[in-house]
Amino acid sequence: MSVVSAIRPSPRAPARRLGVADLAALALLLALAVWLGPPLVRWALLDATWFGESRAACRAGGACWAILTSRWNQIVAGFYPADHLWRVAVAALCLLAGVAPAFRPRGLAILPLAAPLGVIAACAVMGGAGLLPRAPTDYWGGFFLNLLIGLGASIFALPLGILLALGRLSRLPAVKGLSLALIEVVRGAPLIVLLFAASVVAPLFAPGGLTPDKLMRTLVVITFFEAAYMAEAVRGGLMAVPRGQGEAARALGLGIVRAFVLVELPQALRIAMPALMNSFIGLFKDTTLIYVIGLLDVTGVLRNAVTDFAWQGLETEAYIFVALLFWSLCFGLSRWSARLERRLSTDREG
Amino acid sequence: MWRTFRSRVMQPGVLAQAAGMGCVAALLLWAAHTVTANLQARGMASGFDFLGRPAGFDIAFSLIPYGPTDTHARVFAVGALNTLAVAAAGVVLATILGVLAGVARRSQTVVVRALAAAYVEAARNTPLPIQLLVVYALVTAAPPPRAALALGGLGFVSNRGLYLPAPVWAWPAPVVAALCLACVLVTAWAVRRGARRGAGGRPLRLVAAGALAVLLVLAAAFEGVSLPRPQGFGFEGGLEVGPPLLALLAALSLYTGAYIAEVVRGGLAAVGRGQAEAAQALGLTPLQALTLVVFPQALRVMVPPLVSQYLNLLKNSSLAVVVGYPDLVATFGGTTLNQTGQAIETLGLVLVFYVTVSLALSAAVNAWAARQNRWARP
Numbered sequence: 001m002s003v004v005s006a007i008r009p010s011p012r013a014p015a016r017r018l019g020v021a022d023l024a025a026l027a028l029l030l031a032l033a034v035w036l037g038p039p040l041v042r043w044a045l046l047d048a049t050w051f052g053e054s055r056a057a058c059r060a061g062g063a064c065w066a067i068l069t070s071r072w073n074q075i076v077a078g079f080y081p082a083d084h085l086w087r088v089a090v091a092a093l094c095l096l097a098g099v100a101p102a103f104r105p106r107g108l109a110i111l112p113l114a115a116p117l118g119v120i121a122a123c124a125v126m127g128g129a130g131l132l133p134r135a136p137t138d139y140w141g142g143f144f145l146n147l148l149i150g151l152g153a154s155i156f157a158l159p160l161g162i163l164l165a166l167g168r169l170s171r172l173p174a175v176k177g178l179s180l181a182l183i184e185v186v187r188g189a190p191l192i193v194l195l196f197a198a199s200v201v202a203p204l205f206a207p208g209g210l211t212p213d214k215l216m217r218t219l220v221v222i223t224f225f226e227a228a229y230m231a232e233a234v235r236g237g238l239m240a241v242p243r244g245q246g247e248a249a250r251a252l253g254l255g256i257v258r259a260f261v262l263v264e265l266p267q268a269l270r271i272a273m274p275a276l277m278n279s280f281i282g283l284f285k286d287t288t289l290i291y292v293i294g295l296l297d298v299t300g301v302l303r304n305a306v307t308d309f310a311w312q313g314l315e316t317e318a319y320i321f322v323a324l325l326f327w328s329l330c331f332g333l334s335r336w337s338a339r340l341e342r343r344l345s346t347d348r349e350g
Numbered sequence: 351m352w353r354t355f356r357s358r359v360m361q362p363g364v365l366a367q368a369a370g371m372g373c374v375a376a377l378l379l380w381a382a383h384t385v386t387a388n389l390q391a392r393g394m395a396s397g398f399d400f401l402g403r404p405a406g407f408d409i410a411f412s413l414i415p416y417g418p419t420d421t422h423a424r425v426f427a428v429g430a431l432n433t434l435a436v437a438a439a440g441v442v443l444a445t446i447l448g449v450l451a452g453v454a455r456r457s458q459t460v461v462v463r464a465l466a467a468a469y470v471e472a473a474r475n476t477p478l479p480i481q482l483l484v485v486y487a488l489v490t491a492a493p494p495p496r497a498a499l500a501l502g503g504l505g506f507v508s509n510r511g512l513y514l515p516a517p518v519w520a521w522p523a524p525v526v527a528a529l530c531l532a533c534v535l536v537t538a539w540a541v542r543r544g545a546r547r548g549a550g551g552r553p554l555r556l557v558a559a560g561a562l563a564v565l566l567v568l569a570a571a572f573e574g575v576s577l578p579r580p581q582g583f584g585f586e587g588g589l590e591v592g593p594p595l596l597a598l599l600a601a602l603s604l605y606t607g608a609y610i611a612e613v614v615r616g617g618l619a620a621v622g623r624g625q626a627e628a629a630q631a632l633g634l635t636p637l638q639a640l641t642l643v644v645f646p647q648a649l650r651v652m653v654p655p656l657v658s659q660y661l662n663l664l665k666n667s668s669l670a671v672v673v674g675y676p677d678l679v680a681t682f683g684g685t686t687l688n689q690t691g692q693a694i695e696t697l698g699l700v701l702v703f704y705v706t707v708s709l710a711l712s713a714a715v716n717a718w719a720a721r722q723n724r725w726a727r728p
Binding site for chain 2: 019021022025026029172173174175178184185187188189190191192193196197200201203204205206207281285286288289291292299303315316319322323326327330331334
């Protein structure tokens with residue numbers, strides 16, 4: 001390597017210099033900002049109407065954010081009874097606690113054990129069993145539903161994905177074949193087709209006229225969908241862990257299972273972390289699709305709102321809100337994941 | 351012998367395997383039994399007889415002749431072709447967009463880099479269904495045909511969609527396409543044959559000859575250009591891209607383009623910077639260094655993730671349901687399902703279509719990667 005390239009901070013970073021092209025582009029950007037900025041600010045903030053009961057209450061020429069404020073409860077939790085919203089908050093906290101270990105480099109190992117928290121969350125929202133009044137899943141909705149499906153499916157999909165990855169790496173033809181078939185079929189199919197299947201085909205497989213709840217069917221299908229993608233990420237991680245790690249753990253006297261769970265798996269998950277995170281971000285964005293089969297997530301609630309006569313024609317405001325909501329979360333997650341990746345890679349070198 | 355979890359637990363005897371398979375088989379049998387019982391209880395039909403029956407509904411957009419009296423099997427063909435068409439067009443547009451944005455992300459100009467980064471981060475971190483709904487709302491908010499935006503006298507944008515000039519062929523379009531494809535295939539065969547003979551051959555000359563043949567075919571078949579012109583409440587002539595197709599195509603290209611930009615950026619980063627520097631030291635311009643030296647090397651790293659993005663685009667094209675473009679899922683997996691009620695059969699066939707295309711493309715790219723690796727090692 002030459003001296004010149006050796007003293008550059010990183011071989012990837014292009015040299016930073018402000019040339020004529022830069023100044024021209026900057027001038028163009030400035031002109032654009034001056035041209036578009038003020039009308040945009042006026043529309044979105046100064047001339048906007050924040051509260052009101054219908055579109056008629058909104059000033060012309062400004063954004064009508066009243067569509068969001070007047071339906072805020074629906075946007076947050078769908079048609080969940082207003083005086084029981086604390087249960088939704090409890091469930092959301094449980095779900096977040098379930099995935100919290102992922103936010104610590106050393107917490108990855110206990111991540112697959114978070115499934116019980118998902119169950120507690122489900123019980124808190126569902127109620128029943130004489131303790132809390134039952135709230136049928138028809139009432140669940142809004143952004144809570146996106147959170148529930150995104151986090152809930154991930155919590156259950158990780159253990160399942162690990163099993164599938166092990167199955168795919170197995171030397172047993174039967175186990176390997178079954179895992180491979182499941183992974184490839186699920187990964188080859190569009191989520192929307194699987195959602196249709198959950199909504200129309202799944203009831204046919206239920207014995208004795210029993211029909212499992214639509215939300216539960218969706219959750220199960222999305223869990224399998226996510227598990228197939230996670231399995232591929234975990235498989236990559238498992239294959240990257242040197243064999244010596246497992247052998248050394250065995251030589252130190254650990255049992256087979258303990259050597260795998262305590263030594264091999266954590267390292268594999270650590271390597272697979274960026275891929276797992278990408279797949280989670282993808283899944284979280286995909287949760288906006290469930291409105292297609294009639295579940296009222298935040299997209300569904302807002303689409304209902306804009307087709308309501310009182311709020312007709314406010315697509316811009318509604319979609320800007322959903323886009324910004326998901327953008328801020330997904331962008332934050334991907335930034336954080338990139339930081340974690342850098343930290344983990346320096347850990348490994350050190 | 352490494353006696354770890356994977357080797358020990360994962361390798362019990364044949365007996366255990368057989369028992370496991372037996373359990374799976376029993377489960378499947380039980381499921382089949384439940385389904386038949388349920389279908390009988392609801393008085394629902396099963397089997398694939400419905401494929402031969404007339405569909406009885408119209409499809410707004412079709413590449414092959416189709417009418418309501420055609421069969422459900424024909425609906426499947428129309429839907430599959432529509433899916434493949436939008437996916438193919440989307441792949442081309444997304445690749446152009448992605449390569450431009452990916453190269454721009456490595457530009458020396460800070461502002462260009464920032465703009466490309468802004469595009470990639472905005473498109474990657476918002477849900478595709480929302481992007482689709484936004485683009486669709488934008489298209490339908492365009493002025494009506496009478497006040498359509500004219501694109502330099504060649505095309506129009508209105509809330510009825512996009513109207514572009516279209517070539518008029520003297521022969522049927524499938525014939526033209528088949529002839530062009532034949533020229534390409536013969537050229538590819540000749541190039542490969544030359545390469546296998548070891549002499550190296552003159553691939554550039556062969557490719558030039560192939561391109562000339564394609565041009566000749568097109569020139570022979572070319573009859574003129576049909577320009578769209580306002581007529582009544584719409585337009586006449588030219589190529590019509592309706593709002594659903596336009597919105598789907600635009601959203602798919604924007605979304606996948608951002609992912610492709612990341613693939614391109616990674617591929618370019620994988621090529622040592624010395625390559626570009628050496629090329630420029632030899633007197634190539636930066637653009638020549640990029641297109642002749644860096645890009646061909648980056649391509650080897652880029653192709654597998656690129657194909658996986660193409661497959662994602664194909665799968666995402668099923669979001670056509672959201673804007674009402676009649677793709678396979680919307681027609682066969684939607685209307686046919688609703689009319690016949692045979693959910694297992696229709697969704698099963700749709701699933702088979704997607705999985706077949708996915709597996710075929712992944713197999714092709716795996717074979718390609720294996721060959722590349724073989725050649726990479728001298």
